[in-house]
Amino acid sequence: MNLADALALLERSAAEAAAAVVGAASLDDLASVERDWLGKRSPATAVNEAIKTFGPDERPRAGQAVGAYRAAVTDAVAVRRSELEAAAAADRGPGLDLTLGGHGAVRGHLHLVTQIRRELEDIFVGLGYRIAEGPEVEDDWHNFEALNIPPAHPARSMQDTLYIELGRPEQVMLRTHTSPVQIRTMETQEPPIYVVAPGRTYRNETLDARHSPAFHQMECLAVDRGLTMADLFGTIEAFAKRLFDDESVRTRFRSDFFPYTEPSAELAVSCVFCHQRGCRVCSHTGWIELGGCGMVDPNVFVQVGIDPEEWQGFAFGFGLERIAMIRYGIDEIRTFFDNDQRFLEQY
């Protein structure tokens, strides 16, 4: 085969291959056509074999011709393959409707109170705190007496206590706040102490839109040398910024009274929803009241055997439901305890 023969062969073969590709009726046919015109016995292979016998000046020309032939046939095969594949898929009938979904619910939801609780725990763990816990049924000592609330103290009437039929009358009760955990922590742990105590607390109220016999609080206690009220305020502000994920949050404190802290203050944060322009959440005051705080009263330290001259401490607390209500615009506390599936699955 000389160069002229080779070029003529490739030209003729290209035309025949094109016809064969178009004529292939199935993917199997196409595979055999492809083998015939591009495989080991194809004209292209024959020409490639012959090129070795050509003169050096003829070889490039022949090589280019083989390349062009292969490209043309390969492209034609690819086009025909797509056509045949599409036709084959159409023959399998309608496709799977994945919009039908899965087999059913794949995942449940944590209760909103738990989600808030975990979020707060994580913030305080990040600040270096541990989580403290205590019983929900408490004795008078831990719930009142050690917290500087002696019997008949007017502060007791601030709390509508649910008492338990154990011990002497009014000796055992459902804790009215998480503060007894402070006492239990200080009774069992030497300072320095940095803990938060989340948990359920109780009041003698019937469940309705605004009241609940049980709800959740979180209380923070820090006892260390040289802790000041500025440390208290700064910790609350750092916490509030994380809670609302907003570095512009500011805190406001107003004098208040709690028997177990002195000085005591009510704590409020600047409204993150209106940036203090006034909105429904903040009752158009620009401030959201979150809870109470103060420096641990020296009497409390004395009750648990901590020297108030050596150690100073602060404590603050707030309601978990209240935070959720503020954040998500929930109006009724009953919502948390109805546990309606639609509510649980919203969060």
Place this chain on the structure above:
Amino acid sequence: MRAPLSWIRDFTPADAPIDEIVAALNQLGLEVDAVEEPGREVRGVRVARILEVLPHPDADKLQLADVDFGDGQTRVVCGAPNIAAGMVVPFAPSGATLPGGFTLERRKIRGQVSDGMLCSAKELGLGDDHSGILALAPDAVLGDDVRPLLGLDDVVFDLAITPNRPDAMGIVGVARELAAHFRQPFTVPDPVVVTDPGVAITVPVLIEAPDRCPRYLARVAEVTVGPSPEWMRARLLKAGVRSISNVVDVTNYVLLERNQPLHAFDLDRLAGPGIVVRTATAGERMTTLDGVERELEPTDLLICDADRAPQALAGIMGGGDSEVGPTTTRILLESAYFERMGIARTSKRVKLRSESSARFERGTDPDGVAVAADRALELLVAVAAARVAPGSVDEYPAPVVRPTITVRTAKVNAVLGTTLSGAEVREALAPLGIDLAGDGEVFEAVPPSFRPDLDREIDLVEEVARRIGFAAIGRTVPKPEHQVGALSRRQRDRRLVADALVGAGYSEAVTIPLVSPEAVARFSDAPPVVVANPLRSEESVLRSTLLPGLAAVAAHNGARGLADLAVFELGRVFLRPDPDALLPREPECVAGLRTGTVRRTPVEPDRPVDAHDAVDALRSVLDALGTDAVRIEAAPVVGLDPVASARVLADGHPVGVVGVVDPRVVDALGLASPAVAFELDLDALAAAPTRDRQFRSVSPFPPSNVDLAFVVPDTTAAADLVAALSGAVGPLAESVRCFDEFRGESLGPDRRSLAFALRLRAPDRTLTDSEVAEVRERAITAAGALGAVLRG
């Protein structure tokens, strides 16, 4: 308490804008609940004199009044019976506005034109008195706006006073705080009492319980009982107190102004002019002013007459028959100081809280007793034509001594995180009436007698904080240096358990642990922990299992058409205390409840939930905790179906229950059927062994799979066969799984077929056919020992 600004201004200018006064009160801890302007909407009401009263020609109960309002005269129709010629009254002409935004118009009433109306106190927003037209002072200037005359320009602060601040329950106390804050003068004029030797009378006072009544002061006066003047009625009304009579009003007025409760007895109705202060005897009874007969206890303190007959429950409420009435002509005025806790105890026991008891139990001013009595007498002279007997009986055997408190400027700064100088500390404390001596580093401070809350250094540190304001304190964040923040093992486990159940499709419920005895008895036969003072039976015991709460959740959702439910709760349950303990045991549990249908359509058929769903959920919890050596064992469980219930054991110790909820309970609660449940005790699980976490290399060799089917008696549990097969095969058993359960007539009664898939694998080689055959025989023999017969 309600503090009218006009009253505060009797003692200090308080002329700052209202919002600044509100901000100051809030900062000082006298929290402002509301700011009210009672006469805000009253516009254009003027002083007028009634010239003549004529009968209405067409209506018996109406009259016509011609009035002179200074620059004109007109006629109005009036329905009040108390009008008369010469009376000076508030006149609202057409165009004037009254509370509620109501604007008057000239109109005809029963045929007669009325050019406005004459007003009662209530119509001007001054309390509830609607009995007649308000009589103004006869010398009021005709035509003047009544707003300043009646104090309608006033602002009333509704204050929430914390229990530590009795002094701030009086107007004088509020004024003192504002004066200090605004650095303005503060003056409480000394009362001037004119006495009349003609009414001299001796009133012996005997205090038998001086610890309970450290001071008792009695004064005597002749009075003319009648209505109070308008200014006093208006002031009391704005402070929230209804006018009764001039004498009673004066005692209330001084209580509000000076925070000193007073009591006026009708001297002529006491058995002899004398007072005995004593404690009650057991079983003694008295009827208090509210008409309730009360059984007394020896801890109750009584004010009695000379015959020792009770005339008042001391500091709380009057009683007996010595109350001041319209016929009273001589009074004994009591001004006393009672010990706080005693008042608090009695008040709480008899469930009677009055304006007086609220003040005494917080602590009144023992040294303010005499001046408060003088103030009352001064007012009685002015409003009740009193003739005051000279001299007083003042029993004060052991005057209350105020403490001397050492205040260190360094401690103030150490607590507050401030850098105040001694001079600044002095400047903060002195205006509060605190006497200070010292060099600036250390002060000796004597707090005033009206501040019983101040007796320690920290109390004065707080006063400094209130005075400088919390805004003056910085913001720093301490970092614990002795520990790393972290969750405990239990706290992490709790999250793992909840997350596992969420992953298994269960949503978390949080229910209230207070339930009814019936609800808890459905799922537990242990006696529950009982609430001593429940508001209702539905919240009268504590749960001893989480299942009643979850059942209530299912009932709630079922009633709303949400029958397909999978919920869990993680929390404490309450069990009666151990023998020597006071407090209940509070194990932490997790429970799940699933009801209705497992929805698989349209891809597969739906199916009802079944007990195996509950087992799956339970296993996801145990797997999350890594609990080892778990066994499920058929057993009756309270609240579960006796033929479909089991208890769960870990290492032989009970840790929980699982099964189908008893159909009777399902019916009783109206739950969607079927319902399945489990409950696990996390405290018990914490003590259970956990999976070995030492690494085991995974074998790269191919497994040998052996399937075995046995006919077994119904009494043999599948888990027992799995255990027997695993034990027989030994370490070569990579897994043993039951994959088929079949019952049929061919098997005979009380028998079933169970098929097991054994996956065998050695760590170091491919098992030979003969090894597999030998293992298979061992397995069959072990199953045979449990009564299982290999199926052909």
